[in-house]
Amino acid sequence: MVTMAVQIAREPDGMPLRTKLTRVERRRKLRAFILVLPLLLFILIGFALPIGRMMFNAIHDDTLLTLMPRTTAALSAWDGKDLPDESTYAALAEDLKQAWAQRSMGAIAKRINYELPGLGSQITSSARKASTLSAGPYKPTLIEINPVWGRQDVWSLLKRGSLAYTPYYLLRSVDYQYGPSGQIVASPPETAIFQDMFLRTLAISIGVTALTLLLGFPVAYLLATLPAKYSNLLMIMVVLPFWTSLLVRTVAWVVLLQQHGVINEMLMALHMISQPAQLIFNRIGTMVAMTHIQLPFTLLPIYSVMKTIPPIHIRAARSLGAGPFYAFWKVYFPQTLPGIAAGCLLTFILCLGYYITPAMVGGPNDQMVGSFIAHYTNEELNWGMASALGAILLTATLLLYYVFNKLVGVDRIKMG
């Protein structure tokens, strides 16, 4: 035995066995790495990078810093109590002239308009007038051109602009903003819509998750226990929606649920209702359509877990004296929990990001965070707000996932 080991350890060329093993292992690892490299690069470029960029955009805004360099530099010494001194106004005049000449005034006006709605146009017009100024004193002249330059809140906004990072978008996303003297205050009720929107997103997601569980669990049980020839057919019916476009399915619900749609006509024909019921463009429509779309996502993980539970367990429980319901509840159901957790988590997280369905079958009060992100991205071109809402959604999702992991344990989850 000993001589054999020695022989193996010193193979012909005298190279130690360990070195050879390491070399072979390294080659194997390199090959594995090359195989995953394309996907890794794709994920990095197409997924990790944009998300990182989005998180960054949520707190990063250097519009004022780059477009009004002199003013922001002069303001760094300002104590924020009274109006700035003449030299700051001179810097402002220079910046306005330059911005007017470089046609970058629109970006400045837009940025100021985010925080102080309605001031954008006045700022632009003042820049046009300021562009003709040639000599000081600038302070009274600028205030005369437009009284906005005598406003404390405008100057405190410009001072905050001297930093490239701002919590403004995040604050705004949870209904807070800066007051006139730079302190953080709650947004006025007419613009405080985001807390409600997040709560609504949460409520709809929880509701849809609960509905899919309620509807999906019995079907999953049936699927797992029926003989193959029936369960195959049922399975096709369950996954059929998967093969249909999300848009088509959502539009189909419009056809079914609208004022004179199939459901309403049927209910009226049966004299169950006398007036068409409002089934769409409200919460009912949103929940129905989302539940329908999400059902397979909840059902399939539960089914796959149920498939692994031996039916003999129920028999064993029955033989030990448990009635049919008790056996199900104490022996079968607890074993399905990993599947329930996986399915519900999947559906819940997917629901948080819903956009098209609420937009098509929901009313104005059913819009979820996704619609707002789309609105800021596509219509207002306010990347800061879009990123901040996206960042909050992502953080909340990760947080929920973390809590869930602590409570249930991801290792117990079985996906698909």
Added chain:
Amino acid sequence: MRHSINRTRLKHTDSHDLDHAREKLQSVKKEHGDLMVGGAAPAGEALGQGRALMSGTNSAFVKFSDVQKTYDGETLVVKNLNLDIARGEFLTMLGPSGSGKTTTLMMLAGFETPTNGSILLEARSIDAMPPHKRDIGMVFQSYALFPHMTVEENLAFPLKVRRLGRSEIEPRVKRALERVRLGGYCKRRPAQLSGGQQQRVALARALVFDPKLVLMDEPLGALDKQLREQMQIEIKHIHADLGVTVVYVTHDQAEALTMSDRIAVFNDGVIQQLAPPADLYERPQNAFVAQFIGENNQLHGKVVAMNGTTCKVEIAGAGNVQALAINVEAIGRPTVLSLRPERVQLNPTPGTLPNIFSAEVAEVIYLGDHVRTRVSVCGHNDFVIKLPNSEGLVQLEPGAAITVGWKTEDCRALDA
């Protein structure tokens, strides 16, 4: 083993049962025919007087009465089953797969309903009784331990179902675990135990609520040979200690012979023979049992004369054999002679045995404790002789001419 059973039965036979038995003594002989199943000849000789008394009366602990079972409405899986099981008995249902033994067990457990006939437990029909009310413990081949519960919780399950208090549950669980020598494993989960340990837990769980009857469905089928043999002895001891009635299903004849008080050999939905292990081996009633239990030489022939308990069978081209007439119909009908390999004598002194034939050695296989010799005799070349590896073992070479002989009482003429 029979001794210990008589002991345990005495322990469990209360005075009421004895009185009852005495009352029914008269009807024992009358009902004897019912006991015999599958058209086999009377096996009364096989049963001890006490057992016949117990099982032949209406006080049988478990009674199958004309039970039939079909799944598809065309073929009977169990055909007209009549079987009495005595209190405290260890009865094994032995047979090849598809012979109806498991179906019979499942009907007793309540998971299958007899298509016809009825099953009585303690003289009460249990046909309409759901499984959880039958108070029958059950051990499955796949153990069927509940994976989400600890060993302790698994054992407490049947007690909790019966609404026992915690103070009562704990000592009973402890005692049951110690009985199977798993005292220190309370907090483990089934997945953390070896196969043998899991099976012991399953056994403890089936016994912990003191069931009237314990059913075991090939409980040792998943264990390796050594562990299986160890568990056989353990189960046997537990049975002897507790005096509980056990119905055991297996396809392993060695297991059946090791453990049982009586064995019911199933084939084709019919009990071919019901007898204690020794009787089954020594005195098989038909060709199937002879073939299924132990090794067996078969010689095909024709009955030429019958003389009370013996008969003369003509083997084509070889001569006449004297055999016990066990299951022969009439003179001129074909029959199969059954002969155990270890009962064949090599080169007997001429005239000492009624059956002596010349043979030729075809193959010699050395098996340590014995030498298995295949010879060609009476036109059959699959005739096997087992020669014990003891002093005076004759060295045989293939092709050697020998003579073989056997006693009349070792050769049984059975159904063809």
